[in-house]
Amino acid sequence: MIWALDFALLLFMIICAIAAITVRDLLHATIILAAYSLIMTVLWSEMNAADVAFTEAAVGAGVTTVLFIAAIARTERRSSD
Known part of the structure; x- marks a missing residue:
């Protein structure tokens, strides 16, 4: 594994997770969660878990989004608070 790539992906995952819970627009939160899922797909494939990566890409980034x-x-896109 390439440690610099792993660290960059970890940093981007943390940023996506924080952004998804702090953003007020639901559509933006959904797009951020899709990006989070795609990063998880890259991490699974980097760990040579191809079956888990395909499942994450199909279910996490595809169907769920x-x-x-x-x-x-x-529904209404913005929260009331």
């Missing part, structure tokens, strides 16, 4: 966006389209 589409379902979240469909739910947001039917």
